[in-house]
Amino acid sequence: MTIIKETAYAKINLGLNILGKRADGYHDVSMIMQSVGLCDEITISKGSSDGGITISTNLPGLSCGTDNLAYRAAALLAGHANINPNVHIALNKNIFLAAGLAGGSSDAAAVLRGLNRYWKLKLETYELEQLGAQLGSDIPFCIEGGTMLATGRGEMLTKLADMPETHVVLAKPLNLEVSTAWVYKNYNAGRVVNAPCIWQLEARLAGGGHAITPYMGNVLETVTIPAHPVIASIKARMLGAGAYYAMMSGSGPTVFAFTDTKETAEKVQAALDDYTVETAITTTIGRMK
Structure with missing residues (x-):
């Protein structure tokens, strides 16, 4: 049985500025985002005989339903690829919850990367980022991480040289x-x-x-x-x-x-x-x- 493992890294903001409010209700931002080593571990494997998408986690208080960003990412990619999914996604959470560290977004990004490999879709990184942007502004950054300038509502990314380890x-x-x-x-x-x-x-x-x-x-x-x-x-x-x-x-x-x-x-x-x-x-x- 194929098992795919992905690592979902937390992020911090080295600088976060707001330039104004947009017509769509979001804000235009200018920020530099930075990955850090604190991470969640994502394991993707074959689901049950009933099919569909199932989620499990080591945190009893975390929803494993359709509102979980990892679930939504899997459903979005399945729909995009016209796949009838049958996968189980295990989330081993280490990133603090609701913390400003993009834990949920990073999990969703890891699911997109992992299922791209699991289903052998061969989608390019920019395609995964475009899909992720439909779910949350931080997800495109979390697809690759590192050090990036983020503008727009956070989804327009410019790769920067990696910040020296700090x-x-x-x-x-x-x-x-x-x-x-x-x-x-x-x-x-x-x-x-x-x-x-x-x-x-x-x-x-x-x-x-x-x-x-x-x-x-x-x-x-x-x-x-x-x-x-x-x-x-x-x-x-x-x-x-x-x-x-x-x-x-x-x-x-x-x-x-x-x-x-x-x-x-x-x-x-x-x-x-x-x-x-x-x-x-x-x-x-x-x-x-």
Whole structure:
């Protein structure tokens, strides 16, 4: 029996700026997205005798129904290829849920890549990205990952040279979920004091973390942090423990911090012991080959 395994990597935003609202209700964004090593593991195998698409996961609270992005990705690709599916998709989740790390989007991207191999469709990467864009703005990036400039509503991608490996600490307040739709709906450009300089970020990526931090930023912090001040507190604690930069990822609530060494990353993680958070130490990673 054929079994396909795929790895679904989390992402952070090195810079996230909003340029305005579009006629379709989405926002035009300009952001640099970066893959990190924290990942989910996806296994695709033959389904039951009943056929169809089935999902299982190691997290009891996660829906395995038709609302799961992995399920929707499988159904979309099956329809596109005119295939009557009979597959089981097992999701081994390590990426924090509802965290601003694109966990669901990365799972969907991994399913598209995996089923493309499982069904021997031989679709090109850009075709998978076009399909993924129908389901979510982050999915096209997650098809390849690495370091990319994302514009439009996030689906228009420009590949950049891989950022040098940087140590990253991730921290998400437990039991805190932030609605991306709510954050964008409540965004007010007038509250932004320091927007990221995306072109400067792009120009200095080869220099690594220290070179880009003066130009990093996330305008969505102006929405999420006032509603959840613990995010600002976590940022401050990380910086106080030795991180040289800390910022919220995406619409939140996860905070990521850069450190010079793994040892410093461990100190930063330990400094969060009196917070109710889930944490991980990882690094930035390059584009999937």
